[in-house]
Structure formats: C-alpha cells, structure tokens
Amino acid sequence: MARVRNWYNQSKPATLIWFISLITFYAVFRMASKVSPLSRELQVSNAERNRMYDKMSRDLDEHGALFLKQGETSQSLLLSDLFDIKNGSVTPVLKAANPPVRANVLYMSPEFSLPISKVVRDIFSPTLDKVIWFQNPELYHFSMFHASHHISPVSASEEEIEAEANAVKGVAEKLCRMRIVLDRVVLTSTGVLLGLWQVMSGSDPVTIRSELRNALPHAPVKQLYAPAILHTSLARIIGHPYNSSQEGGSALELQYIHELVVGLNKAIHGTEATISELWYVEEYDVLALALDGKMKLRRFKFGCWKG
Known part of the structure; x- marks a missing residue:
C-alpha cells in the first residue's frame, strides 16, 4: 500500500502537466479551426496587388500633377470632358454614352x-x-468587368442585356462574402x-473577373483594369489648392498635396x-x-457567406 501511495504522489505532477497540455492543445486547435489562413490564391493575388500598389504610389512623383494642367483622366478622357467649375464648385459634365456602358462592380455599403467619405x-x-469632386458614398464601388465600355463599345438588344444580367446573377451566386482591408490611399497623376x-x-x-469573362463572352477583350486590382475612387482633384502661390506642378505644391494624402x-x-x-449597371451617361x-x-x- 505504501508503494502505491508513493507512486501516486510521484505521478501526480506529471499527470497534471499532461492534462494541462491536453487542454491547451485543444484550445489552440479550436482557435485555429475558426481562423482559416489565407488561401494560396489570395496570397498570390495580394502579393501582386502590393506590387501594383507600390507602382501606383510612385505615379504622381514620376509623371507630375497632370490634373493641374487639365490632363487626361485614367480612362483617356480630358478633365474638361468630365467637370466644370460653376458658382465656385465642381459640377460634372454628363454626356450620353451611346451605347450605354455595361459595368459589373462590387458594392460597398454605406x-x-x-x-x-467623412474623413x-x-x-x-x-x-x-x-x-x-467627392465620390458619392452611396455609390462607392470596385469596378470588376465591363460587358461594354466607352473605349470598346459593344451594342446589345434588350434581350441580350437581360441575358447578360442573368449571367452576372449566376456569377454572384458562386461568390463568397469578402472581408477586405484598406492597404493605402494614393493620388494619381490624373488627380x-x-x-x-x-x-x-x-x-x-x-x-x-475570370468568372465574369466566362459569363460574358461578347465583352471587350481589352478591359480597363488589371485582374488583381481592388480599388475605389474617393475623389477627383481638378485644380490648385487655395493656399497655392506656386505654378502648377511645382515642388512645393506637390509636397502640400502629398501631406494631405499622408494625413x-x-x-x-x-x-x-x-x-x-455584385451589381450589373447600365450607365446611360459616361462614368455615370x-x-x-x-x-x-x-x-x-x-450566394456564399463563409467569408
């Protein structure tokens, strides 16, 4: 009996340690099962996005502030084609798109x-x-794919448009809810x-974008954006700040604008x-x-909410 009692007293610490280790392992396993690591696909795409974003961050310094000289926008349009300044504020110049642009965009809720937008x-x-010009926060979006755009218009009948919309609905039903994080804000040379x-x-x-390409076979071959990019327009600058006493594109003016972006x-x-x-949008005005x-x-x- 004494030997049994002695063995029990000696084994108690080891048993306790083993039990605590088992509980800890189980807790860690449960936590790991709830937080799934990034898929290989997302890892590759995020790395590509990071390289792309680094390049976009250098655009203003490398090309200068073209928007202060009424230069082209990112879609081969002049700023004067898109905006006017009336009564001390920026007013959009709305022009009919013929045929209407048919855009597929991801939507960000208010x-x-x-x-x-407030910041x-x-x-x-x-x-x-x-x-x-501040982007309407009720319409913050991420452009994905165009069935028709103003550079390569693709006409479609009402029946064809309905078929496109149904095809896009089919794509949406395959998609999983996305959790995204703001990597950075940049100001491009086009403002x-x-x-x-x-x-x-x-x-x-x-x-x-690949799913939309398969669903919309008649869409323009040349799309407007790189496959990996995930971006939304927050605003467009078309003129000089109030406190600018320098000529357009000067180092001091660019430094000031950089400071705003940094802030x-x-x-x-x-x-x-x-x-x-996912939205299917017929834009009857250019850049509606x-x-x-x-x-x-x-x-x-x-259709999938596991994200």
Missing part, C-alpha cells in the same frame, strides 16, 4: 463608405472644396484619389469592410457611377 471631406475640403484594398477572406477579384492614410489605413453584392449620372442598377447578393 455602413463602411460613409465613415471613409476624406474633412481633410481635403478646407483647401480644395472648390476644385474637388484621382484612390483607396487600394487587400483581401483577407472570401472571393478573389482575379477569380471574379488621410494615417486616418483610415487599416479600415476593414465586408463586400457581399462616378459622376452621379443616369443609370440602371441590378443588385445581386453573393
């Missing part, structure tokens, strides 16, 4: 867009409110203030959002989504 306005309005995002979980933009990055970098809608023009929306919810 739950996420309104706080971002953008707070930082840029004091010195730029008469020369800046567009862009939010550039990475994907934490859910469907990858590369996959979404915005500090304020909203790391912002997270959830995306769960960006300029609050005339359009027809069809909204499709993602």
